[in-house]
Amino acid sequence: MTGSIMQRVRQQVQAFEPGELLTYADLSTDPASFGAVAAALSRLSREGVLKRYAKGQYYRPTPSRFGALQPSAAAVLRTLTAAEGSVSAYPVGTALYNQLGLTTQVPAE
Template identity: 50%
Template sequence: MLIFECVYTLQKKQNMSIMQQVRERIEQAQPGQLLTYADFQVNDSQLEALAAALSRLAKQGVINRLTKGRYYKPKETVFGKVKPSEKEIIKSLSTSKGKVKGYESGLGLYNQLGLTTQVPQEVTLMTRNQRRVANVGKTKIRYVQSPTHFKESDIDKLQVLDALRGYKKIPDRNSEKTILKLLEYIRKLAEGDMDRLMELALDYNPATRALLGALLELLGYAQEADRLRQSLNPLTKYKLGISESILSNRRDWNII
């Protein structure tokens, strides 16, 4: 009986200690700042106590729950409660235990790259192994599985490849300006990590490889362009709606 009492007392002290840690961390947080389990320095054996502490503080109104495992410190203003920004939500959803597990793609990406002026009504996150839709507060998140296994240093290259793959879906695009911007982004990537760009590109669909090959050829990367050409079916046509005046070598790549 004495042993059980000692264990209970020890657990109670640990839980009190975690509650104190959580309160101190929340006091340091800025209003609207997103907080996840990773923001609290606890070991795996303390996660249950951490979850209980956060849940208890949410019920008390000290923090607000955004979604499972994600909370924020509220603040009332004349415009209502301060909540985490969409950018912060995306960053949080793209990481796990401090490691990047995904990145933004889709319309949000096209907007960031300056390829469209339209603002997305939902956020598209490319991840390694998830395909689902979820709501985080009022933000709709669409998780889409990446066509390739990637690491954090690949994200800039993957985003350009995603823009090439989604070329036809870019709303209100100016084809000439879009191609010029993509050429510039590819030129910057090629200067630092052409080999990795090619490795990733080979996991994308043929139309993406054809468009990348045509652009690389225009930039003078003949060897890399030929490598992509060899990965394509010479009889397949790619309907991208790009005129010859914009992409002078489009016929060589069966782009129409």
């Protein structure tokens, strides 16, 4: 049974875009197999398929010429502020202007 959970988690992880954060809630499994899902994510992290961003948060690294990239700030913001399908926060100020290419200033925070 553990092998089937591992295979199912691996398939669900491969469906996510590289650089997007995923949590236990993003994986469609029954609550009884929470421990097995956590163990499967840990194994995938050890294999290098996933990287751990924070406790209970993983991401598929985006390969680049300089090594694996961290998830984007937008992906982290979406994960942290999404409440029941609606985004409750968004970038403003210098960070937004920088993303739009209107300025080259880099925000301090």
